Amino acid sequence: MVDCGILFSHTNLHSVQGLQGKKFGNVVKLQLGTVKCVVVNEQKNIREALVTRGHHFDSRPNFERYQRLFSGNKENSLAFCDWSNTQKVRRDMLKAYTFPRAFTHKYISLDNLILRETQDLVKELGENEIVELKPILLKKCANIFLNHFCSENFDSNNEKFTKMIENFDEVFYEVNQGYAADFLPFLMPLHKKNLERMAAVTHEIREFIQEEVIKNKLQTYSPETEPSDYLESLIGHVKMENMKNDEESSMNWEMAMFALEDIIGGHSAVGNFLTKLFGFLVCEPEVQRKIQSEIDSVLGSERLVSICDRNLLVYTEAVIYEAIRLIASPIVPRVANQSSSIDGYKIDKGTVLFFNNYDLSMSKDLWESPEKFMPERFIKNGKLFKPEYFLPFGGGRRSCMGYKLVQLVSFGILGTVMQNFNLKPVENEIYKVPVGSLALKKDSYKFKFEKR
Numbered sequence: 001m002v003d004c005g006i007l008f009s010h011t012n013l014h015s016v017q018g019l020q021g022k023k024f025g026n027v028v029k030l031q032l033g034t035v036k037c038v039v040v041n042e043q044k045n046i047r048e049a050l051v052t053r054g055h056h057f058d059s060r061p062n063f064e065r066y067q068r069l070f071s072g073n074k075e076n077s078l079a080f081c082d083w084s085n086t087q088k089v090r091r092d093m094l095k096a097y098t099f100p101r102a103f104t105h106k107y108i109s110l111d112n113l114i115l116r117e118t119q120d121l122v123k124e125l126g127e128n129e130i131v132e133l134k135p136i137l138l139k140k141c142a143n144i145f146l147n148h149f150c151s152e153n154f155d156s157n158n159e160k161f162t163k164m165i166e167n168f169d170e171v172f173y174e175v176n177q178g179y180a181a182d183f184l185p186f187l188m189p190l191h192k193k194n195l196e197r198m199a200a201v202t203h204e205i206r207e208f209i210q211e212e213v214i215k216n217k218l219q220t221y222s223p224e225t226e227p228s229d230y231l232e233s234l235i236g237h238v239k240m241e242n243m244k245n246d247e248e249s250s251m252n253w254e255m256a257m258f259a260l261e262d263i264i265g266g267h268s269a270v271g272n273f274l275t276k277l278f279g280f281l282v283c284e285p286e287v288q289r290k291i292q293s294e295i296d297s298v299l300g301s302e303r304l305v306s307i308c309d310r311n312l313l314v315y316t317e318a319v320i321y322e323a324i325r326l327i328a329s330p331i332v333p334r335v336a337n338q339s340s341s342i343d344g345y346k347i348d349k350g351t352v353l354f355f356n357n358y359d360l361s362m363s364k365d366l367w368e369s370p371e372k373f374m375p376e377r378f379i380k381n382g383k384l385f386k387p388e389y390f391l392p393f394g395g396g397r398r399s400c401m402g403y404k405l406v407q408l409v410s411f412g413i414l415g416t417v418m419q420n421f422n423l424k425p426v427e428n429e430i431y432k433v434p435v436g437s438l439a440l441k442k443d444s445y446k447f448k449f450e451k452r
Contacts, residue, residue: 027345033183035061037352038342043366043389045343046355049334053342054396058083059335061352063182068195069175069202076258078401079332080175089250090259091401093237097149097230098263099404103308111307113144114412119304120156121413122420125449130426133278134444137413138165138271144409145267149230149260150213164208165267167201169442172268174198176439209261218253234260266402270409272438277323277414279433279445282423284373291316291418292452305415307408313415314384318375320410321384324392326373328361329438330354331394358436360389417449424448 026045030037040046049057059082060066060074070076081087100106117140125131139156142165146152154161174194181187188195214231221227223236223243234256241251251259281288294315295305310317334353341347362370366389367377378385393400417423425431426446434440 026343027347032352033180034185035183035352036348036350037354038347039354039356040342041356041359043360043391046331046357046360046391047388047395049342049353049355050331050391050395050398053340054398055083056338056340057334057336057347057353058396058398059337061182061333061335064185064188065179065182065191065195066175069171069198070258071254076255078259078262082335082337083398086250086255088397089237090255091397093233094230094259094263094401098401107307110144110148110408111412113147114307114409115304117141117144118413118416122416124156125417125421126451128449130446130448132444132446134271134275134440134442135165137274138169138267140413141267141271141274141409142168142264145264145270145405146213149263151229151231152213154212160208160212164205164212166442167205167208168265168268169271170201171198171205172265172272173439173441176437205261205265206257209257209264213260213264230263231260263402266405269402269438270406272440273323273327273406274410274413275440275444276327276433276438277320277410278417278423278447279431280323280326280373281319282425282431282445282447285422287319287373287375288418288423290375291319291414295415295419299419301419305412305419307412309415310408310411313411314379314382315375316415316418317384317407317411318378320407320414321378321386321390322373322375325361325367325390326435327433327438328358328435329392330436331357331391332398332400334398355394357391360391420452421449422452424450 026041028039028041030039040049060080062074066074066077066080070080075081075084075086078087078090096106100110121136121140124136139162142161143153143156146154156162179187179191181191217231218235221232221235221239223239225232225236227233227236234251238251238253238256294313298312299305299309305313305316333355336347336349336351336353339347339349347353360366364370366387368374393403424447426448429446431445
């Protein structure tokens with residue numbers, strides 16, 4: 001392991017990681033301000049840290065900014081908390097909703113939600129010659145998530161709903177940024193105004209969730225009743241915990257609220273990803289034609305695309321994988337909860353681990369022409385093929401809880417849009433898709449949707 005005494009912001013860490021791996025080796029020690037870090041390169045070492053020794057590296061960085069985003073306690077967050085019994089309980093409760101088994105009631109219900117929202121999307125796109133797509137996609141994704149998890153639905157013109165979506169998108173962009181102050185806490189006062197603004201944004205989100213989503217359900221729902229959605233599961237769990245009168249209960253209502261807000265906020269990740277996906281496709285007319293040809297041959301022009309068709313529409317599914325690969329979004333950093341090792345190199349307790357997912361996604365040793373958009377690389381013998389070195393959602397018990405929903409919702413929206421439209425560029429619009437993060441700025445791309 002090589003010691004590189006350098007400081008840089010982790011917004012650009014993906015580009016630095018590849019250079020460090022090639023120059024210094026598979027496990028690179030860094031001193032980022034006051035924080036001891038390592039960059040883990042190559043698939044076998046990343047898998048060792050995420051899976052084989054994942055229980056040694058299941059904490060999260062203790063950045064002051066994240067503490068403030070979650071009411072002074074990052075343990076309130078699903079993604080940025082350390083591993084604990086509370087985290088296990090929250091993940092276990094989510095699984096039935098984020099990983100619905102094919103053709104079960106929850107799966108069919110989710111399919112119907114996606115079908116409804118994509119039909120509205122097709123109608124809206126058909127009414128406008130030029131469309132700024134991201135705000136529309138975020139609304140459709142938000143309604144899918146709110147209905148799936150909370151049995152609530154909102155009109156697209158509802159001002160409170162629109163503001164909630166804008167607020168969630170702002171939080172999503174913020175948590176995907178890296179600042180020197182994360183590693184040099186004495187710089188935190190420089191971010192005072194931004195942190196105050198984010199505190200106001202998160203407060204508005206909480207108000208919307210309480211007033212428009214939870215309403216009186218906390219008082220009226222009985223834990224003896226079979227829950228109809230994730231919100232009722234949370235309420236029932238907290239009420240049962242309160243009955244135990246146990247000071248060390250696994251979850252209180254404050255934690256439950258953050259868990260609910262976190263998972264609802266997942267719609268921002270899907271909406272931002274889809275916007276980037278269409279940013280790729282507008283420059284790939286041949287890929288569009290292949291998607292359309294597959295859909296036409298399998299479903300015809302009448303039957304709508306359903307998530308139940310995923311096994312039949314292999315190329316369409318592969319397009320989603322290829323966009324995920326090219327974006328090369330970082331795996332959320334881990335922290336060593338004990339002294340351990342990776343590839344034989346000692347890792348001290350408290351060390352922050354960054355994973356070089358960028359190199360896994362863009363390595364010329366692993367991928368043919370990695371800079372090209374080639375969905376075929378994920379198809380083998382007519383079936384979807386996921387190489388073992390493709391790890392966009394991490395691995396082990398801290399893997400992304402929402403990745404299946406990303407795939408399902410993205411598949412339904414992508415398939416339906418391509419079934420109905422040809423995607424065309426707008427003159428003078430630049431379709432350069434940024435890599436290293438799912439988050440896009442508020443103003444994104446404009447597209448033309450030409451009816452087929």
